[in-house]
Amino acid sequence: MRASDQIFCFGPWRYQASSGVLQLVVADEIIQHQLLGGRREHVLEPRLHQLLNYFLANPQRILPKTELLDEVWGHEEGSDAALMRAIGLLRKALGDNGKPALFIETLSKRGYRWVADIRLEQVVIAPLEVAAATQQSAINQNDASQVVTPAINHPATQKIQKNQRIIMLAMFFLCAVVALLASLLLFFKQANPSLVYKQQIQLSALPGNEQLALPLMDAVLYQQEQTDGQWRWVLHETKTHTKKQVSDSYQQIGRAQLLGNKVVFQAMYKGSCWFYQLDLQQPVQEQQLFACQTLTSHGMLVYKDQVWWLDQDQDGVIQLWRLSGQKPVMLMSFADGYRRPQAIASHRDELWIMLQQDEQNSSLFKTEPGDSAARLVADFPYAFDTVSDWDNKHLLLSSDAGVFLFEQSKKALVPFQLPAAAYSDVTRQQQKILATASQTKASDLIPLQPISEQRSAVLLSVSPWLNSNREDRLLVWSDSKAALLSDRSGLPQIWLFDGKENVRQLTQFKNWRQISQLFWVGQQLHANIDQQLYEVDLSSGDVNAVPHHPQMLRRYAYCDSQWYWTEFSSHRWTLKTQDKTSHSPIELRSDIVDLRCGPEQSLLLLSRRGQLGQYWPAQQQSRTLPINLRWREFSQDSWQVTNHGVYWLSSPAELKFFAWQNQQISEILLNTGEPVHALYPGPTATQLFLLTSRRGESDIVWLQ
Numbered sequence: 001m002r003a004s005d006q007i008f009c010f011g012p013w014r015y016q017a018s019s020g021v022l023q024l025v026v027a028d029e030i031i032q033h034q035l036l037g038g039r040r041e042h043v044l045e046p047r048l049h050q051l052l053n054y055f056l057a058n059p060q061r062i063l064p065k066t067e068l069l070d071e072v073w074g075h076e077e078g079s080d081a082a083l084m085r086a087i088g089l090l091r092k093a094l095g096d097n098g099k100p101a102l103f104i105e106t107l108s109k110r111g112y113r114w115v116a117d118i119r120l121e122q123v124v125i126a127p128l129e130v131a132a133a134t135q136q137s138a139i140n141q142n143d144a145s146q147v148v149t150p151a152i153n154h155p156a157t158q159k160i161q162k163n164q165r166i167i168m169l170a171m172f173f174l175c176a177v178v179a180l181l182a183s184l185l186l187f188f189k190q191a192n193p194s195l196v197y198k199q200q201i202q203l204s205a206l207p208g209n210e211q212l213a214l215p216l217m218d219a220v221l222y223q224q225e226q227t228d229g230q231w232r233w234v235l236h237e238t239k240t241h242t243k244k245q246v247s248d249s250y251q252q253i254g255r256a257q258l259l260g261n262k263v264v265f266q267a268m269y270k271g272s273c274w275f276y277q278l279d280l281q282q283p284v285q286e287q288q289l290f291a292c293q294t295l296t297s298h299g300m301l302v303y304k305d306q307v308w309w310l311d312q313d314q315d316g317v318i319q320l321w322r323l324s325g326q327k328p329v330m331l332m333s334f335a336d337g338y339r340r341p342q343a344i345a346s347h348r349d350e351l352w353i354m355l356q357q358d359e360q361n362s363s364l365f366k367t368e369p370g371d372s373a374a375r376l377v378a379d380f381p382y383a384f385d386t387v388s389d390w391d392n393k394h395l396l397l398s399s400d401a402g403v404f405l406f407e408q409s410k411k412a413l414v415p416f417q418l419p420a421a422a423y424s425d426v427t428r429q430q431q432k433i434l435a436t437a438s439q440t441k442a443s444d445l446i447p448l449q450p451i452s453e454q455r456s457a458v459l460l461s462v463s464p465w466l467n468s469n470r471e472d473r474l475l476v477w478s479d480s481k482a483a484l485l486s487d488r489s490g491l492p493q494i495w496l497f498d499g500k501e502n503v504r505q506l507t508q509f510k511n512w513r514q515i516s517q518l519f520w521v522g523q524q525l526h527a528n529i530d531q532q533l534y535e536v537d538l539s540s541g542d543v544n545a546v547p548h549h550p551q552m553l554r555r556y557a558y559c560d561s562q563w564y565w566t567e568f569s570s571h572r573w574t575l576k577t578q579d580k581t582s583h584s585p586i587e588l589r590s591d592i593v594d595l596r597c598g599p600e601q602s603l604l605l606l607s608r609r610g611q612l613g614q615y616w617p618a619q620q621q622s623r624t625l626p627i628n629l630r631w632r633e634f635s636q637d638s639w640q641v642t643n644h645g646v647y648w649l650s651s652p653a654e655l656k657f658f659a660w661q662n663q664q665i666s667e668i669l670l671n672t673g674e675p676v677h678a679l680y681p682g683p684t685a686t687q688l689f690l691l692t693s694r695r696g697e698s699d700i701v702w703l704q
Contacts, residue, residue, distance in 0.1 A: 022044065062112075204700040213434055247286055359383060360514050365377060402415050423435040435702075439698070441471040471486065477520075491509055493508070494536060531552050637679060
C-alpha cells in the first residue's frame with residue numbers, strides 16, 4: 001500500500017493521507033472545541049496536506065529547510081518565510097502550540113523533526129470473490145494441518161459437496177442481483193440533482209496558485225501564478241504528468257477557449273486588455289488580436305465557431321460583443337445599474353449571462369443569437385462567479401456559498417455536497433467535476449491611527465483576539481464592545497468582543513447565510529442577513545427580524561433616529577426611508593448605491609456613477625463632494641465617514657482622506673505588505689481598521 005493510501009494515527013488524531021482529512025478520535029467536547037471549534041474533522045489546505053505527508057513519511061528524521069522547500073514547494077518557488085508560516089499553520093491545526101513540541105520539533109539552524117509516535121491503520125477493501133477465496137484458502141490450510149488421513153470419496157460426501165456448490169451458486173446469483181439493484185439505485189441517485197462528490201484528486205500540485213483550467217485531449221491547460229505575480233499558461237499532460245510553459249507572462253488572464261485547433265483568451269498586458277490566440281504546437285508564440293475595455297475571468301466564450309464576450313464601457317455599462325469576421329460588433333447593452341459582468345456560457349442553443357448586482361447578489365439572463373435584448377431568468381442572493389453547462393435541464397454555478405445546480409423549470413438551486421474546500425471555475429467532464437480548489441481564506445484586521453496635524457498615519461499592533469488565522473471582516477464597535485463576522489468555527493458566524501480580550505461566538509447558523517452588514521444602534525447589534533434586517537441577541541445569539549422593514553434591501557444606515565436604506569429592483573437603485581407612523585417605505589432619491597451617516601444631520605450618498613455627495617433630508621438640500629469612488633471595482637466597505645472627514649481606498653495600497661475642516665484631500669500610503677480591501681471605523685473617532693487578505697494557494701483538482 002502506498003503511503004498516500006494509508007491512515008495514520010498519532011496523538012488524538014486519525015489522518016487520511018490521500019485526502020488530507022484530520023479526524024479527532026477523542027470524545028471530549030472541550031478538546032473538540034479547542035482544536036476544531038466543536039467539529040470532528042478538518043481538511044488541510046493543499047500545501048499543509050503535502051507538508052504533513054512528508055513529515056509522516058520521514059518520522060524522527062531531521063529535515064533541513066532546504067529539503068522541505070525542494071520536496072514540498074519545488075526548487076524555485078518556496079521561501080523561508082513560506083515554510084515558517086506553513087509550519088505555524090500546521091502546528092495550529094494539530095494543536096501543537098506548547099513546549100516541548102508534541103508533533104513537530106524545531107531544531108535551531110538544523111531544521112524540523114517529527115517526534116510523535118505513529119500508528120498505521122491499514123484498510124484494504126478486497127472484492128467479494130477474492131476475499132472469499134482467501135478465506136477458503138486459509139480454512140483449507142488450517143484443515144490440512146489437522147487431518148492426517150485422506151478424505152473418503154463416499155457418495156454421501158459427493159452429494160453434500162454438490163449441494164454446497166448449488167448453495168454457493170445461489171448465493172453468487174443473489175449477490176449479483178443485489179449488486180445490480182445497488183447499481184440501479186446509485187444511477188437514479190446520481191440522476192437526482194442533489195449530488196454528492198466525496199473525493200478530491202489533485203491535478204496541478206505546483207507551488208503557488210493555479211486556476212481556470214481548460215480540459216483538452218489527454219491534457220489540461222491551466223494558469224499558474226509566478227513568484228513575481230505574473231500569470232502564464234501551463235500545459236499538463238494527464239498521462240505522464242509532464243508540465244510545460246506554453247505562453248508569455250501577463251498581469252491577468254481570462255479563461256481559455258478552443259477555436260478550431262487554437263486557443264483564444266483575454267489578458268492584461270502593460271495595463272491594457274487584449275485578445276490573444278495561442279497555437280499549442282508552437283508555444284510561447286501567441287498572436288495579439290484586438291483590444292478590449294475590461295477583462296472578466298469567465299467573460300469570454302467560443303460558441304458556434306464565433307467569439308462572444310462581455311465588456312464594460314467607460315461609464316460601467318455592461319455590453320455583449322461578438323467577433324464578426326475580423327471586426328468586433330457590439331450586440332446589446334444591459335441596464336446600467338449592474339455592477340459588473342461575471343460569466344457567459346452556452347446551453348441548449350442559448351447564451352446564459354451572469355451579472356453582478358453588488359458584491360453579494362447576481363442576476364442570470366439568457367438570449368439567443370440574433371436577439372437584440374436578453375431576458376431576465378432569475379435573481380440570486382449569491383455572487384456567482386461561474387456558469388457552465390451540466391445537462392439539458394440544469395446549469396452548474398459556483399460562488400463563495402458553494403457549488404449549485406440551477407434547475408431551470410423550477411428556478412431552484414440545488415447544493416452539491418463536496419469535500420471541505422472552496423471551489424471555483426467549476427465545469428463538468430463526464431461524471432467528474434474539474435475545479436479550482438482554494439485553501440481556507442485568511443485575513444487580518446490592522447488598526448491604523450490616521451493622520452493628524454501632529455503626526456503621520458501609523459500602523460498599530462494587532463489585538464490578540466483579532467489574530468484568528470481565518471477570514472474576519474465586518475468589524476463594528478460600540479464603545480469598548482465590538483462585533484465581527486468570522487469563519488473561525490467553520491461557517492461565517494457573528495462573534496462578540498467584550499472589551500476585555502474575550503471573544504465568543506454569538507450565532508449558531510447551521511447553513512451558509514449571506515451576512516453583508518453589521519452595525520450598532522445604541523447598544524443593540526443589527527445585521528443584514530439574506531437581504532433582511534435582524535436584531536442580534538447578545539446573550540443567546542438569536543436573530544429576530546425587525547418588523548416593518550422590506551426584504552431585498554442592500555445597505556442600511558440609522559441616522560438621527562431615522563432608518564435609511566438602498567434597494568435594487570427592476571434593474572435600478574433607489575434610496576428609501578420609512579414613514580414613522582405608517583411604517584411604509586418612502587423613496588427619496590434614485591441611482592443611489594450606498595450610503596453613510598454624515599455630520600450635521602446629513603447623509604453621504606454614493607451615486608451609480610461613483611460620485612459622492614452630501615444630502616440633508618430635512619431640508620432636501622445636497623452638494624457634490626470632490627470624491628469619486630470606483631464602486632464597481634472596490635468593496636462596499638472601501639470607504640468610511642468619521643467626525644473628521646471621509647476616508648476611501650484609491651488603490652489597494654493607498655488611502656485618501658477628505659477633511660471636513662479645510663475641505664482638502666490628502667493621501668496616506670499603506671505599507672501593510674498585503675493589499676487592503678476594506679476600512680472599518682475603530683472605537684475612537686480617529687481610528688480605522690484595515691482589512692488585508694493573506695495570499696493563499698489554489699490547485700486544479702478533480703471531484704468525483
